[in-house]
Amino acid sequence: MTEPKKGLNHRSHVVTQGEKRSPNRAMLRAVGFTSEDFNKPIIGVANGQSNITPCNAGLGRLADAASAAIKENGGMPQTFGTITISDGISMGTEGMKCSLVSRDVIADSIETVCRGQNLDAVICVGGCDKNMPGAMMAMARLEIPGIFVYGGTIKPGHLGGRDLTVVSAFEAVGQYSSNKIDKEELLSVEENACPGLGSCGGMYTANTMSSAFEAMGMSLPFSSTMANEDKEKELSAGQSGAALINLLEKNILPREIMTRKAFENAITVIMAVGGSTNAVLHLLAIAHCLDVDLTIDDFETIRKRAPHFCDMRPSGKYVAIDLHRVGGIPQVMKLLLDKGLLHGDCMTVTGKTVAENLADISSQVPENQDVILPIDKPLSPEGHLVILKGNLSPEGCVAKVSGVAVKRMEGPARVFDSEEECLDAILSDKIQEGNIIVIRYEGPKGGPGMREMLAPTSAISGKGMGEKVGLITDGRFSGGTHGLVVGHVAPEAQVGGLIGLIKEDDLVAIDIENRTLSVDLSEEEIAKRKAEWKAPEIKYKRGVLAKYAKLVSTASKGAVTD
Numbered sequence: 001m002t003e004p005k006k007g008l009n010h011r012s013h014v015v016t017q018g019e020k021r022s023p024n025r026a027m028l029r030a031v032g033f034t035s036e037d038f039n040k041p042i043i044g045v046a047n048g049q050s051n052i053t054p055c056n057a058g059l060g061r062l063a064d065a066a067s068a069a070i071k072e073n074g075g076m077p078q079t080f081g082t083i084t085i086s087d088g089i090s091m092g093t094e095g096m097k098c099s100l101v102s103r104d105v106i107a108d109s110i111e112t113v114c115r116g117q118n119l120d121a122v123i124c125v126g127g128c129d130k131n132m133p134g135a136m137m138a139m140a141r142l143e144i145p146g147i148f149v150y151g152g153t154i155k156p157g158h159l160g161g162r163d164l165t166v167v168s169a170f171e172a173v174g175q176y177s178s179n180k181i182d183k184e185e186l187l188s189v190e191e192n193a194c195p196g197l198g199s200c201g202g203m204y205t206a207n208t209m210s211s212a213f214e215a216m217g218m219s220l221p222f223s224s225t226m227a228n229e230d231k232e233k234e235l236s237a238g239q240s241g242a243a244l245i246n247l248l249e250k251n252i253l254p255r256e257i258m259t260r261k262a263f264e265n266a267i268t269v270i271m272a273v274g275g276s277t278n279a280v281l282h283l284l285a286i287a288h289c290l291d292v293d294l295t296i297d298d299f300e301t302i303r304k305r306a307p308h309f310c311d312m313r314p315s316g317k318y319v320a321i322d323l324h325r326v327g328g329i330p331q332v333m334k335l336l337l338d339k340g341l342l343h344g345d346c347m348t349v350t351g352k353t354v355a356e357n358l359a360d361i362s363s364q365v366p367e368n369q370d371v372i373l374p375i376d377k378p379l380s381p382e383g384h385l386v387i388l389k390g391n392l393s394p395e396g397c398v399a400k401v402s403g404v405a406v407k408r409m410e411g412p413a414r415v416f417d418s419e420e421e422c423l424d425a426i427l428s429d430k431i432q433e434g435n436i437i438v439i440r441y442e443g444p445k446g447g448p449g450m451r452e453m454l455a456p457t458s459a460i461s462g463k464g465m466g467e468k469v470g471l472i473t474d475g476r477f478s479g480g481t482h483g484l485v486v487g488h489v490a491p492e493a494q495v496g497g498l499i500g501l502i503k504e505d506d507l508v509a510i511d512i513e514n515r516t517l518s519v520d521l522s523e524e525e526i527a528k529r530k531a532e533w534k535a536p537e538i539k540y541k542r543g544v545l546a547k548y549a550k551l552v553s554t555a556s557k558g559a560v561t562d
Contacts, residue, residue: 033076041120041248043070043241045079046110046135048126048151053086055127055206058197058228059151062237063125066149069241070123075248077241078117082109082135084128087452087478088166088200092423097449099130100476101548103282104561106134107289111141120144121248123241127151127199127228129479132209133282136218139254140289145247146254147349148219149240150210152228153320154198164193165201167314167480170454174462177427198228202313204479207320208275209282214329215269216262217348218254221357225324246351260292261343265333265354267299268341271306271383272332273323274316276479277398277487280385284558296387296396296556300515303383306341308402309373314482315403316379318371326366334361335375388486390518391526392472392498392508395490395556400477401512406484409470410509411436413502413519418442419453419475426459433468436508440499441536442475443492444559448538448549454478457485470510472517474499474555486510486517488555494535495554501529 025038047063050056067077085095085102106126114122121144124135132148139146157164172189175181181189199206210224220240226233263283270279280299287294310332311317323329336342337358344355365374373379384402389395401407411434416422422439425431437456444450453475460466466483474492477485493500498519502508507520521529540546551561 037076040074040076042117043075043077043244044114044117044119044122045070045077046082046113046122046124047079048082048084048131050084052084053089053128054154054194054197055086055151055199056084056131059125059127061234062149062151065234065237066123066125066241069238070245073242073245075245078119080113082106084131087129087205091170091452091478092419092455096451097447097545099452100444100450100559101544103130103134103137103285104548105544106131107137107141110135110138114138114142114144121244122146123149123244125149125151125237127206129205129209129278132206132213133286136213136286137289139218140258140286143253145244145252147240147244147247148213149237150213150219150224152198152226152230152233153207154194154201155196155227155229155321156201156319157192157195159188159192163319164189165313165319165480166193167200167202167204167454167458169193170458170480171462174426174459177459178463180462196229200480201319201321202480203274203276203310203320204314205276205278206479208270208273208279208479211273211275211329212266212270212279212283215333216266217257217346217354220349221330222324222328225320225328227321227324243349243351247349250351252347252351255290257347257349258286258290258292259346260294262346263287263292263294264302265342265346267302268306268336269329269332271303271308271385272336273310274308274312274384274402277385277400277477278479280398281476281488281555281558285560288558288560299385300387303385306383307375307378308380308382308384309375309378311371311373311379314480322371326369326371327361330358330361331366331372334358334363335365335372338363339375386512386515388515388517390516392517392519393489395554397472397486397489397517399486399510399512400482403482404467404484404512406467407512408510409436409484410507411470412505413438413508415440415502415504419451419456422456423459426456426463431460431465431469433465435469436510437469437471438499438502438508439471439473439475440493442473443490443494444552444555445538445549446474446492446494448540448545448552450476450555450559452476452478453487454481457481457483470508472499472508472510484510489517490554490556492555496530496533496535498526501526501533
């Protein structure tokens with residue numbers, strides 16, 4: 001790769017200011033710069049390293065590999081940290097309210113450093129769920145080249161001849177409470193579910209977002225499904241550092257890559273692999289940062305033409321490294337491209353288009369495997385993320401229907417004003433077949449923070465009631481959730497949405513085929529309840545959650561804060 005040209009650096013950079021910048025150069029000398037280095041572009045390395053979660057505990061060596069490659073290719077890397085929240089560890093607790101908040105804190109922190117230090121480009125290294133959209137939102141706001149390095153997936157655990165993921169541990173709680181397994185097996189699942197470093201192994205939120213960003217062209221081909229602990233992940237991080245210097249030389253900015261067409265590619269790939277409902281929220285938020293015209297209705301439009309043909313957990317059999325072994329996201333994209341379902345002319349961080357990146361990928365499904373099915377013999381001819389509307393959610397809400405046989409359920413509401421109340425009822429066998437569970441005041445403002453409902457949904461599945469009850473919420477779902485569940489109901493209860501007016505035994509209908517979510521109430525009754533309703537007080541008066549509750553938008557627009 002050619003050496004970066006002098007004058008390539010960001011406006012107001014130390015090179016362009018001569019003696020006026022001498023004090024600034026003095027400080028940079030203290031962190032290892034030489035006189036020669038002041039003629040090089042300064043590249044930010046946003047490093048999410050942390051031992052808070054296995055998703056991020058292996059990021060340091062990837063950031064080091066990227067930094068080394070940047071230096072070898074004529075740049076000066078400067079590493080800075082950014083935060084993470086472990087969704088899996090905070091799940092089912094008050095701490096989960098900070099999960100979605102962390103996405104925006106990450107975005108703000110990366111943007112702040114890049115602007116404050118006048119960096120010329122940035123490479124973001126992240127692992128846990130919110131690292132990825134947070135980093136992408138920051139890069140979307142900045143007018144400098146950027147690239148994302150995914151920390152990699154965890155390898156599956158094993159017990160009794162079956163693969164385990166973190167969701168296995170959540171479901172085991174429900175199995176234990178219904179006497180399907182004993183305490184010893186519950187402990188064995190816990191001990192074996194997460195055997196090493198990396199993000200949760202199925203096509204849950206982390207692997208969904210990494211796949212989406214590779215499809216968008218913001219990560220290198222094949223990088224989104226690699227295991228954290230494998231050497232190829234480190235090599236890919238180094239290649240990403242070199243690729244960023246190339247982007248800087250060509251002045252290719254994130255907004256030139258993350259176009260409307262690129263978002264359509266990402267959504268198509270998410271439908272193909274059976275990805276997480278959280279992708280809807282995060283892609284809307286990233287598009288907002290770019291002023292790309294993307295709405296929740298676009299997911300429904302694309303879903304109708306995008307087949308679901310990868311058999312991935314949580315509803316399927318396989319985990320991310322299984323997909324990687326049979327060709328990963330490039331193989332999925334090639335099949336879609338051949339069917340005219342992707343925009344091949346989109347630019348990517350390789351400096352090449354999608355079609356150019358896929359030129360050498362086989363158009364045939366690999367033999368002797370059933371991870372990637374033939375595209376003309378899919379699990380479903382349409383995508384699995386369905387946007388529902390109706391009197392309960394006029395702005396739209398999201399259902400994940402992969403592996404769900406029941407497409408319509410109508411039943412009496414069981415109403416809970418928090419996740420904890422609902423979980424207690426499930427574990428105490430107070431939920432009956434045919435009930436529609438309503439969990440409210442868990443939305444972006446009402447939570448605040450829009451917690452994921454993995455604990456209740458896993459407990460339901462563990463008790464064998466996954467297709468016997470429905471669940472709706474203004475909160476979110478983990479990428480590990482499956483069953484007849486509907487999230488992101490908007491408007492949320494806290495702002496007067498109809499979900500906040502439902503009473504016990506009201507008749508609620510979830511209709512996947514007609515894409516509606518409704519409650520059987522007359523307009524007169526709704527008006528009466530609305531007149532009597534008063535918004536509950538948000539209990540957080542200071543700090544990050546109080547600020548978030550004041551700023552955050554509706555889920556149907558990505559729960560953005562600006």
